Amino acid sequence: MIIGIPKEIKNGETRVSVTPALVARCVSLGATVLVQKGAGMPAGFADAEYAASGAKIESKARTIWKNAELIVKVKEPLESEYGLLQNGQTLFTYLHLAAVPDLAKVLLKKNVLGIAYETIEARDGSLPLLKPMSQIAGRLSLQIGAYFLQSQNGGSGVLLGGVPGVKSGAVAIVGAGNSGAHACRIAAGMGARVTILDLDTRKLDMIDDLYRGAVTTLAANPANIEAAVANADLVVGAVLIPGAKAPVVVTRQMVRQMRPGSVLVDIAVDQGGCMETIRPTSHESPTYKRDGVVHYAVPNMPAMVGRTSTIALTQATEPFLVRFIEKGVKSAIEETQGLAKGVNTRDGKIVNTAVAKALGYA
Ligand SMILES: NC(=O)c1ccc[n+]([C@@H]2O[C@H](COP(=O)([O-])OP(=O)(O)OC[C@H]3O[C@@H](n4cnc5c(N)ncnc54)[C@H](O)[C@@H]3O)[C@@H](O)[C@H]2O)c1
CATH class of the missing domain: 3.40.50.720 (NAD(P)-binding Rossmann-like Domain)
Incomplete structure (x- = not known):
């Protein structure tokens, strides 16, 4: 599995979606991880640390979006990234689609499998990635x-x-x-x-x-x-x-x-x-x-404390990322408790009921 980690471009964002330690774990499980040059710098993680963990450092965001089957981000794609999303790609990030209907349209048009951190549910109904x-x-x-x-x-x-x-x-x-x-x-x-x-x-x-x-x-x-x-x-x-x-x-x-x-x-x-x-x-x-x-x-308030936030976020996303690599994304969704609730868009449809209602699709 090729996993892409683009640098976050939202105003003032300092978080990154993987730490070097998480890259090392993904690589040890057989994944290829493409990390954009400088992606971890605002959170205090140098390119050299990612490279030492087995990541491939790419200078251009475009190369990452084009080659990765799974894009792992922190914030939702911004307008300048809409064109970079590939048809059928899997996107694992905070989406908050209810607030960005235009992004929802792009994800549907491109058949993106959009898995939103904020709607993944734990067994007790709580939201572990939020x-x-x-x-x-x-x-x-x-x-x-x-x-x-x-x-x-x-x-x-x-x-x-x-x-x-x-x-x-x-x-x-x-x-x-x-x-x-x-x-x-x-x-x-x-x-x-x-x-x-x-x-x-x-x-x-x-x-x-x-x-x-x-x-x-x-x-x-x-x-x-x-x-x-x-x-x-x-x-x-x-x-x-x-x-x-x-x-x-x-x-x-x-x-x-x-x-x-x-x-x-x-x-x-x-x-x-x-x-x-x-x-x-x-x-x-x-x-x-x-x-x-x-x-x-x-x-994106947590960006004010990018290092603490990156460590806290990646510790929460790690078990899901590991499942994606071990099982493949689609099987992981079927087999992992609460992950299906995270799926917001799939095959050109909004499949999360609350999100569909909020956007007027249901
Ligand atoms: N701005 C940021 O940077 C940032 C960062 C993290 C989370 N958030 C957002 O903060 C919000 C809260 O997240 P959370 O994890 O604390 O949620 P949560 O589910 O843990 O808590 C929300 C609470 O709101 C209560 N509630 C719902 N409707 C209510 C109403 N009408 N009146 C009073 N209480 C009501 C619920 O009972 C619940 O206790 C979310 O929108 C989340 O996405 C924003």
């Missing part, structure tokens, strides 16, 4: 929020942890899954006043048990969300309906009630965002102000 990046994004959301609350960065000048005699900042987190729970952990660690909301009461039970009242848990109904947002210095959006476009849980009306200079971090922007006033931003230009509130909505 989890590590969500945890990272959740933890980052607090340091980002704290940074943009600083006066010089356009914020209201609130110190989230407060200081003795001055009340600490208020953080509202909507969604208590992987990213929300990790945002909560850092927010509580900073000494902020934290409110976390979810529809799933089991998630709230867990948070309540863990923090023993130090964090407020609330059912995510519109009235509770509105009250929490109005009082918050920082709102973190962390909801997910797997494969589907994110539901809007924070409306413009709620945002208007916030103090000027307060901050929104919408982690769910990769699924279209869960705040009415959100639009995607980039690492180059990460924020904009609307209604006096700082909006942050970078869809």
Whole structure:
């Protein structure tokens, strides 16, 4: 099997889809791995390390896309890569197709077997390839929020942890899954006043048990969300309906009630965002102000910590990649628990129900 690892080209992306150690494992199983020159550099992995692990270093992305039957990436192909996708090729990456209908059309037209990291399911229904990046994004959301609350960065000048005699900042987190729970952990660690909301009461039970009242848990109904947002210095959006476009849980009306200079971090922007006033931003230009509130909505936040993220991501993708090499992609899909749920496009059709619904194909 020939596996291609192109350099990521999304704005500010620093992750790479394999480490040298993973290349060595793939090669030991009989695969040929083509790695684009410089692909691992932003994450601190030199070409020489990949070469020493048995990779073939290719200077051009085009050569990799043309020759590999399996392309392993981190982010979805961008428009400039659409033409590089080969007919019938297998693509293993984060796709988030609900947010990029044009890419879905390309994958269908080219009969690409598109396996999305974010919809692969573990036995218990959890999402093992989304989890590590969500945890990272959740933890980052607090340091980002704290940074943009600083006066010089356009914020209201609130110190989230407060200081003795001055009340600490208020953080509202909507969604208590992987990213929300990790945002909560850092927010509580900073000494902020934290409110976390979810529809799933089991998630709230867990948070309540863990923090023993130090964090407020609330059912995510519109009235509770509105009250929490109005009082918050920082709102973190962390909801997910797997494969589907994110539901809007924070409306413009709620945002208007916030103090000027307060901050929104919408982690769910990769699924279209869960705040009415959100639009995607980039690492180059990460924020904009609307209604006096700082909006942050970078869809690839883990790229800020490319080395940690690359190691965390590749540890999660490794078992699947190994199965692809050992069994062949098609048999691996049939035989590996949860992998079929990862298949978003196959033979010119959208085969994941939630993705098909979100894109209006079902
Ligand atoms: N921006 C980035 O860089 C980045 C990085 C990683 C993950 N993400 C995204 O973050 C989002 C969250 O991922 P996750 O792994 O934390 O998901 P998760 O499934 O672990 O948690 C989502 C939570 O949202 C809750 N939820 C669903 N609908 C809700 C609603 N209407 N109101 C309140 N809660 C609701 C669910 O009950 C669940 O607890 C996803 O869109 C994911 O793709 C973005």
